[in-house]
Amino acid sequence: MSQRFTGRSIVITGGASGLGRATATRLAAEGARLTLVDLSEEGLAAAVAEIRGATADAEITTVTADVSQETDVQRYVDAAVSAYGRIDGFFNNAGIEGRQNLTENFTEAEFARVISINLNGVFLGMEKVLRVMHEQGSGAIVNTASVGGIRGVGNQSGYAAAKHGVVGLTRNSAVEYGAMGIRINAIAPGAIWTPMVENSMKQIDADNPRGAAEQFIQANPTKRYGEPHEIAAVVAFLLSEDASYVNAAIIPIDGGQSAKY
Numbered sequence: 001m002s003q004r005f006t007g008r009s010i011v012i013t014g015g016a017s018g019l020g021r022a023t024a025t026r027l028a029a030e031g032a033r034l035t036l037v038d039l040s041e042e043g044l045a046a047a048v049a050e051i052r053g054a055t056a057d058a059e060i061t062t063v064t065a066d067v068s069q070e071t072d073v074q075r076y077v078d079a080a081v082s083a084y085g086r087i088d089g090f091f092n093n094a095g096i097e098g099r100q101n102l103t104e105n106f107t108e109a110e111f112a113r114v115i116s117i118n119l120n121g122v123f124l125g126m127e128k129v130l131r132v133m134h135e136q137g138s139g140a141i142v143n144t145a146s147v148g149g150i151r152g153v154g155n156q157s158g159y160a161a162a163k164h165g166v167v168g169l170t171r172n173s174a175v176e177y178g179a180m181g182i183r184i185n186a187i188a189p190g191a192i193w194t195p196m197v198e199n200s201m202k203q204i205d206a207d208n209p210r211g212a213a214e215q216f217i218q219a220n221p222t223k224r225y226g227e228p229h230e231i232a233a234v235v236a237f238l239l240s241e242d243a244s245y246v247n248a249a250i251i252p253i254d255g256g257q258s259a260k261y
């Protein structure tokens with residue numbers, strides 16, 4: 001494994017599970033010093049154990065925090081700076097799917113809940129991490145959008161609005177910070193098999209989530225789900241110097257699904 005992140009301080013939100021945990025594992029193997037942020041303290045402990053299973057001497061700070069709360073966001077940014085003195089990379093990734101429903105039944109409360117985590121949380125993270133990176137004059141951010149941030153999927157008003165918003169935030173800030181040595185990109189994953197997607201299949205068919213999953217994936221050109229490590233590889237690339245001229249890009253990682261709808 002190459003060592004593109006030796007000594008580099010990387011913050012990952014949603015680091016306890018799915019895409020965040022897989023990316024943490026990949027970056028630790030490449031020498032990164034990690035700050036993992038999540039609502040779930042138990043999940044963070046399990047993630048640390050898994051990462052150290054693969055990279056015994058991994059440097060990891062954990063912060064239990066809610067990305068939608070400004071004081072929590074300041075706390076995780078401060079924790080990373082106090083542990084490592086700087087923030088070189090930020091995977092702004094925590095998110096929820098929300099309950100699936102037709103727009104007329106979606107409810108304002110559910111809309112507000114999904115927006116507060118998936119959009120306000122991403123903005124707050126950028127706002128506070130960018131202050132650190134601006135002062136350093138360097139850094140890279142990857143925001144997690146979704147295929148649902150570039151296409152209509154259905155039954156996901158809050159999620160779609162938030163993820164389209166993440167795409168807009170990414171482009172806007174990338175244009176602002178390009179001249180300051182900071183690159184900002186977003187990924188748009190398709191169907192990646194994580195606890196979030198498993199839960200989504202239970203919403204479609206509570207009795208037979210595996211069957212719903214099989215049917216769902218037939219629309220994908222590859223006829224399979226993506227694996228979290230396949231997202232981690234792209235995020236690692238975008239956070240690394242290999243992507244030094246990639247800025248304001250929204251990268252689908254979806255087996256070609258977004259080209260087909």
Ligand code: NAD
Pocket residue numbers: 013014015016017018019020037038039040043065066067068093094095096097117121144145146147188189190191192193194195196197
């Ligand atoms: P996941 O549920 O496995 O992991 C998400 C993690 O975020 C969990 O550990 C959860 O505790 C944490 N989290 C949730 N709300 C939080 C909050 N308010 N503050 C801090 N942490 C919080 O899901 P995943 O599939 O790994 O999803 C990660 C990101 O990828 C999300 O933004 C999701 O929308 C996006 N995404 C996933 C897929 C997919 O197919 N899995 C596709 C497109 C986009």
